[in-house]
Amino acid sequence: MALESPEATAEKPRLAVVPKTGPGPVTAPFLLTMPEYNGTLAAARCLGRHGVSVTMAETALSAPARWSRHVTRRVAAPPIMDAERFLDWLLEFGVRNSGHVLYATCDELAWLMASRVAELRRHFELYQPPERTILDLLDKKALHELCGELGIPTLTSVFPETADAALRAGKELGVPLLLKPRTQILLTSRNKGQLVTEARALPRAYAEFVTANRYHPLFARAVPGVERPMLQAYCAAAADGIYSLAGFIGEKEHQVVARGAMKVLQRPRRLGVGMCFEEAPVDAAVLASLVRLCRRVGYYGVFEAEFVPHDGALRLLDFNPRFYGQMGFEIARGLPLGHMAWLAARGDTSGLDEAIARARRWQEGRGYIYxxxxxxxxxxxxxxxxxxxxxxxxxxxxxxxxxxxxxxxxxxxxxxxxxxxxxxxxxxxxxxxxxxxxxxxxxxxxxxx
Incomplete structure (x- = not known):
């Protein structure tokens, strides 16, 4: 990721510069999906600068990542929300183009890959945890239960199984409160949640939320009851004080490296996507808790987790086991996550260890923003x-x-x-x-x- 600045003097701090691994593309091209996502663009640039050939699966000409000079090949693909057709296409692509590295760029692909990992592994090089692991992290109910067992702070959340139970839970939580989907996996509305500010509005809001937020039948069959939303205590600090910890965790104990950031602006303000981030120190205790979580469920790979400060503790909101939106911020700060995923999928343990060691030498605290x-x-x-x-x-x-x-x-x-x-x-x-x-x-x- 290049600097957004005029020509810098020799004294100015610079973003990480990574040497290519050879004079031209190295073996095993990388198949990327979701070219409309900033995380996909960051991955394409990271891979290209390390000499990895990038194939982009695309559905729209306007998607920014498809225009990157680091994309060496473009192929038409069905939209990922058309899950069965996308999976059929992916398997057919693998048969015709065996040997690509494949990695999740969104929640849907993280689950789809995990659910069909045996078939995909015949044609792709993967660094893919099992399906149960992915669901434990992306289903907020499972994640909340795991955090309780591990002593990881979270916001007060309830997962009622009926409308009546939801209304009783709402009275106990009080308002304001949030109605949120249990997961974003194949959620057709893409809704992140709804704020309820009056107790009398909850019955109607709950009924409308259930009606408006449906899951693809493929996922609804796999996770019975997922269509019932969760209720969560509203925390005002979540609007402009989210702490993000992102990095890479490998299968070996020493393969852990991370960067910290503060989300200082998001739109919509209460439940939105981050627009502005500031560099922040890595909280060693928070990182240790994430490592415990990953080891418990068997996760390895790229991750990004979000925490909100509340009652004197950083409380886990979400864990993303995949490439993610502001990944270019970490890459620019000496953490080449796209290339690390490629090395791990190739089974290049020594190369991955070297990349992690280099990333640890990056000097934090210079005041970067994204x-x-x-x-x-x-x-x-x-x-x-x-x-x-x-x-x-x-x-x-x-x-x-x-x-x-x-x-x-x-x-x-x-x-x-x-x-x-x-x-x-x-x-x-x-x-x-x-x-x-x-x-x-x-x-x-x-x-x-």
């Missing part, structure tokens, strides 16, 4: 026009960004000086999404408190 610069500026300008942001707040955010850019400490989600097309494609993709769903864009990005 954001989608053009999108941040768009949201700021629209919120100012709508009267939802004071001029001084807008100036604060712009100053935050430009001061770090001037120091060479800003990492952009999509723009890179040596790979410009994805940045332009991302701008067009975001405008297209806003025009296609104008009401949703205005409510969540512009008019949201």
């Amino acid at each position: 954001c989608h610069r053009s999108y941040l500026k768009l949201v700021i300008n629209l919120r100012r026009l709508a009267g939802r942001m004071r001029p001084e707040e807008a100036a604060r955010w712009l100053g935050w960004l430009e001061s770090r850019r001037a120091q060479g400490l800003a990492v952009d989600a999509t723009h890179a000086e040596d790979d410009r097309w994805p940045g332009w494609a991302s701008r067009g993709h975001e405008v297209y999404r806003a025009l296609r769903h104008p009401r949703s864009f205005l409510l969540t990005m512009v008019l949201d408190p």
